[in-house]
Amino acid sequence: MSQPDLRERAERCYDKIAALVSGPVSLMEVCGTHTMAISRFGIRARVPETLRLLSGPGCPVCVTPASQIDHLMAMAREPGVIVTTFGDMLRVPGSKSSLEQERTRGSDIRVVYSPHDAMEIARAAPDRIVVFMGVGFETTSPTIAATMIKALAAGIGNFCVYPAFKVVPPAMDALVASGETRIDGFICPGHVSTIIGSAAYEPIARDRKVPCVVTGFEALDVLEGVILLLEQRAAGKAEVQVQYRRAVSPEGNRTALDILSRTFTPCDAAWRGIGVIPGTGLEPREEFLSMDARRRVQVEMPKDAVDLPAGCGCGEVMRGLKVPTECAMFGTACTPSRPIGPCMVSTEGACAAWYRYGRG
Amino acid sequence: MSVQGTITLDHGEGGAATSRLVRDVFLRHLGGPEVLEDAAIVAGAERIALTTDTFVVRPSVFPGGDIGKLAVCGTVNDLAVMGAEPRYLSAGFILEEGLEIALLEQVVASMAATAAEACVRIVTGDTKVVARGEADGLYVNTSGVGVMPAGRTLSSASCEPGDAVLVSGSIGEHGTAVMVAREGFGMTGDFKSDCQPLGDLARALLAAAPGVRCMRDPTRGGLATTLVEIALASKVEIRLREETIPVRGAVRGACELLGLDPLYVACEGRLIAVVPADQADAALGALRSHPRGAGAASIGEVREGKGLVLDTRVGGLRPLIALEGAQLPRIC
Amino acid sequence: MCLAVPGQVMQLDGTSARVKFHGVERVVQMDLVPEVKLGDWVLVHAGYAIQCMDEEEARETLALLAQIEGEMEEQSRAEAKP
Structure with missing residues (x-):
């Protein structure tokens, strides 16, 4: 596709969106990467002001409770422990400090690109305990589950994971059920849906009557996703549609889901700034308990956690x-x-x- | 004669070991007078440009360069983009005990070669040695003196609406090459620092387009941070057109994989020029016909307004701010 | 959340593979896509392939990225000349 084509196609999308928006509409992008794309491509400046694009709880590091971050930092202060993390987590404040600040105080905290790299660090340092911060939604958790299965098979006993995972659809459902905010449609997360499949949103569309469109992350994807949601709304429908067909099927990635359920079982989870949402967490199954950092590194979770500072919105x-x-x-x-x-x-x-x- | 072994604290004590190091490593590569005095006496000018920079890059050697080449280029380029003719450099070294002298020699030889390429002389220097663990290998400080031609004034505060914004080549090459060399992240590819001296390119540009408002080299903070500073200084808006900004495939690939934005990744051999509209074609032609500016592009224009704005490839408008802290690889 | 980038499998060795993204290659784990074959396109997140894509689908993403790759590569060659 040549550049002028792209600009022309985008212009046609903006026109269509303008024509479809007649009054106030609120669409929620559940996924932080959508938030990022909408901002990065400058899309808000080009759509009608009455179209509110709300950011949902889609940044997995943002929703990680301060208490868990505090706990991880306490582990990092233990002698012999290496904490490994995606770069996203490094600057997120816990109650008093962040992993980045702890690193300046001498903790061994390393940024990795992949959980597999964290496992390799453990393999290379058998006398250390390597904790990997297990944050992420269903896109990321299977990659960590697969790493745990490999570490167990390879006998890398000094590799462990701090489980701080979140599961998306029940959280979306809880947001709608709370009735706190008006959501006229969900821009559903593209890569989470690659794993879980678009069918996972059927109950939200059917029972809660909120249109759902699984959307990709390029600018045109987002614009097309918005158009599909506005069209559903205009037609009085609430269905699950897939804009991001090139990466998402109705059933998702069965292998990944199997690996995930072999390794983890659902649990309740606290979302920072939101509270506990039942069934939205994952904890290791029996066979993988030895790889749960909370067991492997015997450090109490600090009790004085402040989830959000006063005045924080x-x-x-x-x-x-x-x-x-x-x-x-x-x-x-x-x-x-x-x-x-x-x-x-x-x-x-x-x-x-x-x-x-x-x-x- | 080459010096074997590693740096010891004795090399920093000012005695015979120091003298041998200076003679066999520094003077052998950089040249110098028979008798070393406490200061170099050089020819002057009515107006001189003076700048200093300290280099702590890790690793010391990376694809496309090393800390020595970087230390010469960085200071030469700061002079060149001010419109000065770079002439003399000083070089100060902080060496960690245990440093391989072979590595030091490689760095010094590279400084000599780069200084020759940039037509500058390294006329004075200093060495200190610190105990193992008190530094990371070696650090280099260079100060530079350049001659300002009469009547030449370039300033980031002088840009006017209608001016064109040019960049002399693809962005983000240095930062990506160093990051991959340091962190790896398991990536291989065609990464090479763009590190190069820009004196001759700046001269060619100024000859073709004498009205150039300002030049800058977008080092730390990358293209975006530097242009934010120019827009602020000139109290104008700079609007970039996204698809015209040159980013090479390997840099784009690495940035996409790691979730980084190439607009904020450092360059060490590129210059940004803001040029009056009527000289833009001549300026771009001069850059492109020079081997150091073959990949030059016109990437935007100056308008009435405020700040740096990116006209995205789908026609959206994205305000760009200065870099806030180092970019981290991310999965989100 | 979740960045994922399409790349092509250049070399396959058990559950790990060398995958090419633009001008970059990286080892990527294939545990989540056991059906993968040499030459396939995969969507990669956090060092793991999370989905196989056919070439057309992958190229659609790359096209949306609207890269003027050809031009860039030409420039880099031009710069490499002495």
Whole structure:
């Protein structure tokens, strides 16, 4: 596709969106990578103001409770422990500190690109305990499950995982059920759906009457996803549609789902700024308990965790009650270089994306 | 004669070991007078440009360069983009005890070669040795003196609406090459720092387009951070057109995999020029016909307004801000 | 969340493979896509392939990235000339 084609196709999408929006509409992008794409491509500046694109709880590091981050940092302070993490997590504040700050104080904290790389660090350092911070939705958790299966098979007994995973569809359902905010449609996460399949959203469309469109991450994908949602709304429908057909099937990736369920079992999970949502966490099955960092590294979870600092609006932002600019601290007290809340940290955190790329 | 072994604390004590190191490593490559005095006396000019920079890059050697080449280029380029003719450099070294002298020699030889390429002389220097663990291999400081031609004033604050924004080649090459050399992240590919001296390219550009408002080399913080600074200084908007910004495949691939933005990745051999519209074609032609600027492109224009704005490849408008902290590889 | 990038399998060795993305190659784990074959396109997240794609699907993503790759590569060759 040549560049002018792309611009022309985008212009046609903007026209279509403008024609479809007649009054206030709120669409929620559940996935932080969508938040990021919408900001990065400057899409907000080109759609009608009455079309609100809300950021949901789709940044897995933002929704990791401060208590778990505090716990991980306490483990990192133990002699002989190496903490490994995706770069996303490094600057996210716990109650008092972040992994990055702990590293400056001497903890051995390393950024990896893949959980497999963390396992290789463990293989190369048999006298150390290597903790991998297991954050992520269904896209990421199977990669970590597969790594755990391999580590177990290879007898790499010094590799363990701190389970802080989250599961997406029940959280979406809980958001709608709470009735706190109006959601006229979900821009469903593309790569989570690669794993779980688009059928996973059927109950939300059918029972909660909220249109769902599984959407890709390039600019045209997002624009097409928005159009499909607006068209459903105009037709009074609430269905699951897949815009991102090239990567998503109705049934998902069976192998990945099998690996995930072999390794983990569902549990309740606390979402930072939101609270406990039943059935949205994952914990290791019996066979993998020895790889649970909370057992492997005997350090108590600090009890004095402060989930969000006073005045922080991250909870409201993640529940779709506010857009980042409606938080009093946004861009003044809270900036990416001095973040107060978790959403200002990760590049895909809603506040960071809005700050970095403007509202547009 | 080449010096064998590793750096010891004795090499920093100012005695015979120091003298041998200076003679056999530094002077052998960089040249110098028979008798070393406490300062170099050089020819001057009415106006001189003076700059300094310290280099701590890890690893010391990376594809496309090393800390020595970088230390010469970095300082030469700071002079060149001010419109000065780079002439003299000083070189200060902090060496960690245990450093392989062969590595030091490689770095010094590379400084000599780069200085020759850039037509500058390294006329004074200093060496200190610190105990093992108190530094990481070697650090280099270079200060540079350049001659300012009469009447030449380039300033980031002088850009006007209508001006064109040019970049002399593909961006993000240095930062990506060093990151891959340091962290690896398991990636292999055609990574090569763009590290090169820009004095002759800047001269060719100024000859073809004497009205150039300003030049900058987008090092730390990358293209975006440097242009934010220019827009702020000139109280204008700079609007970039995304698809015109040259990014090479390997850099784009690495950035996509790791979730980094090439607009914020450092260059060490590129210059940005803001040029009045009527000289833009001549300026671009001069850059492209020079081997150091063959990949030059016109990437945007100056407008009334504020800040740096990217006209994205789908016609959206994305404000760009200065880099906030180092970019980290991410999965989200 | 979740960045994932399409690449092509250049070499396959058990559950790990060398995958090419633009000008970059990296070892990628294939545990989640046991059906993968040499030359297949895969969608890669956190060092694991999470889905096989046919070439057309992968190229669609690459086309949407709207890269003027040909031009860039030409430039890099031009720069490599002395």
